[in-house]
Amino acid sequence: MQMPVPNPAILARKAQIVRRLQSVLPADAVVHDPADTRAYECDALVAYRCAPLCAVLPRTTAEVSAVLRICHEEGVPVVPRGAGTSLAGGALPTADCVLLGVARMNGLLEVDYPNRFVRVQAGRTNLSVTGAVEAQGFFYAPDPSSQLACAIAGNIAMNSGGAHCLKYGVTTNNLLGVTLVQMDGTVLEIGGGFLDAPGLDLLGVICGSEGQLGVVTEATLRILPKPEGARPVLIGFDANEVAGQCVSDIIRSGVLPVAIEFMDRPCIEATEAFAHAGYPDCEALLIVEVEGSPAEIDEQLARIIAVARRHNPVEIRESRSEAESARIWLGRKSAFGAMGNINDYLCLDGVIPVSDLGLVLRRIGEMSREYGLDVANVFHAGDGNLHPLILYDANKPGDLELCEEFGAAILKLCVEVGGCLTGEHGVGVEKRDLMGVQFSDVDMEAQLRLKDVFDPRWLMNPAKVFPLVLTAGRRAA
Amino acid sequence: MKPATEAEVVECLAAASGPLRIVGGGTRGIGGTRGEVLETGGLAGISLYEPGALTLVAGAGTPLAEVEAVLARAGQRLAFEVPDFRALLGRRGVSTLGGVVAANASGPRRVQAGACRDALIGVRFVDGAGLVVKNGGRVMKNVTGLDLVKLMAGSWGTLGVLTEVAFKLLPVPEASVTLRLPGLDDARAVAALAAALGTPYEVTGAAHWPGQGTYLRLEGFSGSVDYRAGRLAEVLAGFGAAERVDGVARWQAIRDVTAFAGCAGDVWRLSVKPSDAPGLVARSGAQAVLYDWGGGLVWLLMPEGADLRAALGGFSGHATLVRAAAETHARLATFQPEAPPVAAITAALRARFDPRGILNPGLM
Ligand SMILES: Cc1cc2nc3c(=O)[nH]c(=O)nc-3n(C[C@H](O)[C@H](O)[C@H](O)COP(=O)(O)OP(=O)(O)OC[C@H]3O[C@@H](n4cnc5c(N)ncnc54)[C@H](O)[C@@H]3O)c2cc1C
Numbered sequence: 001m002q003m004p005v006p007n008p009a010i011l012a013r014k015a016q017i018v019r020r021l022q023s024v025l026p027a028d029a030v031v032h033d034p035a036d037t038r039a040y041e042c043d044a045l046v047a048y049r050c051a052p053l054c055a056v057l058p059r060t061t062a063e064v065s066a067v068l069r070i071c072h073e074e075g076v077p078v079v080p081r082g083a084g085t086s087l088a089g090g091a092l093p094t095a096d097c098v099l100l101g102v103a104r105m106n107g108l109l110e111v112d113y114p115n116r117f118v119r120v121q122a123g124r125t126n127l128s129v130t131g132a133v134e135a136q137g138f139f140y141a142p143d144p145s146s147q148l149a150c151a152i153a154g155n156i157a158m159n160s161g162g163a164h165c166l167k168y169g170v171t172t173n174n175l176l177g178v179t180l181v182q183m184d185g186t187v188l189e190i191g192g193g194f195l196d197a198p199g200l201d202l203l204g205v206i207c208g209s210e211g212q213l214g215v216v217t218e219a220t221l222r223i224l225p226k227p228e229g230a231r232p233v234l235i236g237f238d239a240n241e242v243a244g245q246c247v248s249d250i251i252r253s254g255v256l257p258v259a260i261e262f263m264d265r266p267c268i269e270a271t272e273a274f275a276h277a278g279y280p281d282c283e284a285l286l287i288v289e290v291e292g293s294p295a296e297i298d299e300q301l302a303r304i305i306a307v308a309r310r311h312n313p314v315e316i317r318e319s320r321s322e323a324e325s326a327r328i329w330l331g332r333k334s335a336f337g338a339m340g341n342i343n344d345y346l347c348l349d350g351v352i353p354v355s356d357l358g359l360v361l362r363r364i365g366e367m368s369r370e371y372g373l374d375v376a377n378v379f380h381a382g383d384g385n386l387h388p389l390i391l392y393d394a395n396k397p398g399d400l401e402l403c404e405e406f407g408a409a410i411l412k413l414c415v416e417v418g419g420c421l422t423g424e425h426g427v428g429v430e431k432r433d434l435m436g437v438q439f440s441d442v443d444m445e446a447q448l449r450l451k452d453v454f455d456p457r458w459l460m461n462p463a464k465v466f467p468l469v470l471t472a473g474r475r476a477a
Numbered sequence: 478m479k480p481a482t483e484a485e486v487v488e489c490l491a492a493a494s495g496p497l498r499i500v501g502g503g504t505r506g507i508g509g510t511r512g513e514v515l516e517t518g519g520l521a522g523i524s525l526y527e528p529g530a531l532t533l534v535a536g537a538g539t540p541l542a543e544v545e546a547v548l549a550r551a552g553q554r555l556a557f558e559v560p561d562f563r564a565l566l567g568r569r570g571v572s573t574l575g576g577v578v579a580a581n582a583s584g585p586r587r588v589q590a591g592a593c594r595d596a597l598i599g600v601r602f603v604d605g606a607g608l609v610v611k612n613g614g615r616v617m618k619n620v621t622g623l624d625l626v627k628l629m630a631g632s633w634g635t636l637g638v639l640t641e642v643a644f645k646l647l648p649v650p651e652a653s654v655t656l657r658l659p660g661l662d663d664a665r666a667v668a669a670l671a672a673a674l675g676t677p678y679e680v681t682g683a684a685h686w687p688g689q690g691t692y693l694r695l696e697g698f699s700g701s702v703d704y705r706a707g708r709l710a711e712v713l714a715g716f717g718a719a720e721r722v723d724g725v726a727r728w729q730a731i732r733d734v735t736a737f738a739g740c741a742g743d744v745w746r747l748s749v750k751p752s753d754a755p756g757l758v759a760r761s762g763a764q765a766v767l768y769d770w771g772g773g774l775v776w777l778l779m780p781e782g783a784d785l786r787a788a789l790g791g792f793s794g795h796a797t798l799v800r801a802a803a804e805t806h807a808r809l810a811t812f813q814p815e816a817p818p819v820a821a822i823t824a825a826l827r828a829r830f831d832p833r834g835i836l837n838p839g840l841m
Contacts, residue, residue, distance in 0.1 A: 112750075112752075113675065114668070114671040114675070114751070114752050115671070115750045115751050115752055115773075116671075116674065116675065137675075137677075138675075158620060159620045159624070161618055165618070169591060169595060170618065170620075172595075172624070172627065173591055173595045182818075186818050187818070188818050188819055188822065189816065189819075190819065192750075192793055192794070193750040193793065194748045194749050194750055194773060194793065194794040194795070195587065195592070195748055195770060195773050195774070196581065196583075196592055196594075196631070196748055197631060197795075198748070198795030198797070198812060198813040198815065199812055199813070199815055199819075199823055199841055200628060200631070200632055200636075200823050200826060200841070201581070201594060201627045201628055201630060201631050201632075202819065202822060202823075203627075204594060204624055204626075204627020204628060204630070205623065205624055205625075205627060205628050207624065207627075208620050208623070208624045209623055209624070212623065225674075225675050225676055225677045226677060227677045228677050248529030248530065249529070251529060251530070251531055251648075252528050252529050252648075253648075254552060254648040254649075254650070254651065255648075256647070256648065292701060293701075293704060293705075295700065295701075295704060296697075296698075296700070296701040296704065299698055299700055299701060300698070351616040351617075351618050351619060352616065353527065353530045353532070353615065353616055354529060354530040355527055355529050355530050380618075383616070383617040383618045384530070384616055384617065384618070385617075385618045418614070418615055418616070419614065419616045420614050420616055420619045420621045421621045422619075422620050422621050423616070423618035423619060423620060424618060424620055425620070426620055427620075427621060427622065431621075435621070435622060438614075438621055438622075439611070439621075439622060440611075442608050442609065442610060443610055443611050443612065443622075444622070445608070446604065446608070446610040446612070446625060446830075447612075447622050447623040447625065449829040449830065450623050450625070450628070450826070450829075451623070452829065453822060453825040453826050453829060454822065465622065465623075466622075
């Protein structure tokens with residue numbers, strides 16, 4: 001992974017820069033001892049690490065603005081960070097950057113039930129947003145598996161999804177407003193407790209911008225009434241293709257499940273060994289969950305099962321109780337842990353048209369043999385968002401590189417069949433150099449122009465998202 | 478100019494020596510702009526429709542009606558319920574997909590299914606410098622790179638000429654039930670809508686038409702809709718007895734704001750926090766109003782030339798002048814003026830995507 005050479009002039013000025021930052025922040029909010037800055041050297045893409053020049057932990061929008069103004073004047077790059085759970089290296093520091101962590105900005109600013117929104121500071125964790133409103137029967141819909149840890153700021157930056165986004169959409173569909181501080185310290189208020197932008201949809205642009213445009217300090221989020229109940233059915237198949245076809249047919253049947261999750265044999269076997277969920281011995285399984293009252297759930301599950309029966313399932317296991325539901329979800333929820341138990345793994349995030357599921361899984365299997373690395377598939381099938389987990393051995397020289405090469409080949413395949421490189425984890429540094437597979441230089445130039453507008457000096461979250469060659473001129477200017 | 482291909486759009490833009498007015502079917506444009514007309518109707522045709530993946534890709538000039546008919550045959554639809562403003566605005570012509578996107582046109586179901594911008598998953602467009610740009614794609618989830626798809630939705634042709642658009646679709650539900658609560662004043666009606674939207678019964682339409690009633694729509698499988706309608710009526714008992722009414726024509730009238738079609742006066746559109754709406758309406762000086770989106774969207778029929786924004790004073794939200802004399806559009810601004818830092822971003826974006834300032838100048 002190539003990163004730009006740190007600016008020696010900035011490294012040499014560290015003491016002055018730290019002093020200036022200390023002049024606008026409480027003493028404990030500026031972390032500059034190398035022993036302490038190490039805590040920020042990586043996010044969940046742990047293969048890449050680099051401690052920042054220093055880290056700041058502001059508590060208010062005003063403090064963020066003051067910090068950014070100083071960094072702008074000093075020409076110091078800034079890397080925003082939420083909880084550091086990015087799987088794409090989105091929060092990877094550079095040695096000459098100020099890492100701006102929003103974790104201390106976790107306040108709940110406003111709860112408005114009649115208008116169904118909450119306003120929070122952006123460092124608040126995803127799960128604690130729901131936590132704040134669930135007693136009143138509401139929830140915040142986007143639910144990444146990392147929701148206990150990840151921050152709303154990171155969710156907005158990555159436009160994160162979750163298991164239930166087939167029905168409820170991803171972050172961008174549940175975001176009503178943000179406070180964004182630009183690199184020069186300017187504070188923008190976009191949107192709020194009302195729907196749709198007055199002018200250009202800047203909210204839509206900011207969501208998913210991976211910290212390229214500014215620092216999000218506050219957010220207005222849509223909350224929804226909790227459904228009366230939810231129940232899954234587990235369906236086993238003797239071939240991936242058949243399971244894939246069943247997904248398409250369920251979607252066509254008119255039922256709208258909240259989730260359709262897919263696991264293939266390697267993943268089923270690994271999770272069985274790890275979590276003993278009692279999954280059937282089969283090539284592929286689907287977990288399909290629906291919501292509503294007990295009668296509504298029965299009706300929807302009956303329709304789904306009718307569709308599934310046309311595909312000669314190996315097993316159909318309809319949950320009849322909370323306990324059965326928990327068992328069905330147990331294996332799926334422990335899948336990542338189970339894989340981590342076996343080996344190091346790289347988690348991909350490509351998306352394909354649902355109709356190509358069978359084809360793509362077959363190709364991945366073939367490539368797995370070519371590369372000599374095992375792959376397990378566990379993913380959100382309803383929207384074609386694959387998460388192939390490639391197993392490798394971090395201690396074996398060359399294995400990570402081989403694994404990354406294999407991962408790139410899979411993502412190229414996703415693009416070839418009409419899909420994309422990333423459905424919810426973002427580009428970060430991880431997929432930066434693959435952007436040319438999906439976009440022409442002109443396509444990317446249009447995106448760079450967006451960044452030019454918000455961050456003309458190209459100091460926000462450097463060396464991410466776009467191939468370095470494409471941005472070199474702008475970064476140097 | 479009426480290009481038939483994307484390459485011809487590029488030529489048109491390269492050859493343009495002055496302002497261009499970008500027109501789809503001319504059915505929903507608002508505000509004033511000038512210039513030679515560039516019609517997109519030639520860029521028509523569905524290039525991909527995959528019912529099993531709930532996705533559709535089509536040329537920006539494809540007639541909306543054609544798309545709706547094709548989807549209906551497979552039991553699917555554009556969930557955001559595209560309004561038809563021809564009667565309201567006194568237009569003829571054929572609405573195109575590109576126009577729908579450029580206006581981010583979304584109807585009553587927006588409260589539950591999201592807006593046009595939420596269903597839009599990909600675009601191709603030619604920017605003001607004549608560059609062909611694609612963003613997004615044809616899959617439902619996509620966070621690759623910066624999101625120009627959302628930027629193009631609702632940009633009213635000021636950043637580029639859309640040539641192709643891709644949508645996520647939803648199945649048409651088996652049944653639909655509409656409940657009507659009679660006789661509520663605006664504040665009580667908005668409270669009733671909030672109560673309904675705060676239940677788990679998945680209300681897909683929540684409108685108040687003063688003098689006519691307060692309406693709630695439920696959609697889905699028949700058994701489920703019956704059940705939810707019953708429960709919803711119980712929840713709303715404090716607001717009166719809800720009766721089941723025939724909803725199809727009613728929701729279409731709400732969607733298209735037909736109540737104001739042919740009436741003298743200007744038409745404004747207000748997007749606010751629902752609970753603020755009745756108070757704002759009370760000081761608006763409106764002759765008639767229609768509340769949609771649980772009260773979050775208010776259509777106002779105002780005396781000709783009146784300045785709604787001035788009447789309201791400071792408020793959280795935005796007001797758009799939808800139908801008025803050209804002089805009023807010029808004097809009051811069609812779109813809500815933005816705070817200076819936001820306006821600076823908007824202006825810089827337009828300068829980047831349309832350096833010559835030739836795309837629908839003066840519109841936004
Ligand atoms: C076990 C595990 C499971 C996961 N499951 C899912 C899942 O189901 N769905 C999913 O979508 N993702 C998932 N992720 C990925 C990750 O959790 C998400 O990307 C999450 O949104 C990151 O949030 P964070 O607060 O940790 O952000 P960070 O990792 O700190 O940062 C992520 C990006 O956001 C930027 N950023 C952070 N704060 C700000 C700010 N204030 N302003 C501007 N930019 C900012 C950073 O610069 C970086 O580019 C998973 C990760 C793990 C480790």
